[in-house]
Amino acid sequence: MSALSERVPPAVVGGVLRGVFALPEPVKRVIAGAPVHRDGQRLALDAQLLLSLSRLEQRNLGGGRPADARRAMERSNKLLVRSLPRPVKTRDVAAGDVPARLYTPAGLAEGSPLLVFYHGGGWVIGDLDTHDSVCRYLAVNGEVRVLSVGYRLAPEHRYPAAVDDALEAWAYAAAHARELGADPDAIAVGGDSAGGNLAAVVALRAERRPDFALLFYPATDMSVRRRSRELFAEGFFLTDADMVWFSDHYCPEEARRAEPDASPLLAADVAGFPPTYLVTAGFDPLRDEGEAFAKRLADAGVPVALRRQEDLIHGFANMWGLGGRFREAIAEAAGALRTGVARARLR
Structure with a gap:
């Protein structure tokens, strides 16, 4: 086939x-x-x-x-594309020196919340186009503008190039929110998988901290292999071999994998992290490290909602076009985003 x-x-x-x-x-x-x-x-x-x-x-x-x-x-990802009932306008944006794409749902008022989103793909694959459908869904159902960030990929640009781009794009969004049609006091950060890793690093490192974090099955610790890496090593879309391949391309110097910019779970202090919705998939090699990060946040007093979609696999956000459980799961996340940024505006 x-x-x-x-x-x-x-x-x-x-x-x-x-x-x-x-x-x-x-x-x-x-x-x-x-x-x-x-x-x-x-x-x-x-x-x-x-x-x-x-x-x-x-x-x-x-x-x-x-x-x-x-x-x-x-x-x-082209196989999974499905249209939404509400049109979404897009335009290219230079977020400093980092290419990005702004999504604005039809009828969304000026001064809406903004989500700065980093795509997944193991820091090696994926781009603005592979996650176009995800960004459109979150924009429409989260009632937000979305700025999707096209950070540099490994192995052409190894760690920490993606981190540098993620921080630069975030700083641009925070400084130019009004020009993007957004509320400068309601800016969320988000991403899936490797993008969730970058979103977490931004939430820890950025001078202007995000108001909310939306993390889909994030990679949070490159330094160790947890139980879920063994339980779901193969046969469930993302494999353990895939993660080894991604990690070796992104951060080949193993000693650097314990740095917080590569493994945000190992950050010395996470107390300033924004309120967070973190979702994992039950049949996912990254499940345990994502949930360990949520526990670390909760232990530090960060408001965090951890949701395990225990019957799903890694990458389910990209699969929403097939409907069913995939669409149910991303709909819940979009609802959490809508609620999270709304609460930020009340503070």
């Missing part, structure tokens, strides 16, 4: 994929196979079905040449 699918337009493959997900549940169960249980959790049928179909592609997130992995991720 890999060679065939690459010859078929993504819109066609995506339509077929959505058609499969619209089938009656008993039919989807036949396609997906017997239910999967691990660590006291049951994998959602939607997630299991997607994994079953994805195995036909015989392709991992990482491995091989970065250029090939980037093209594969770009194509995969």
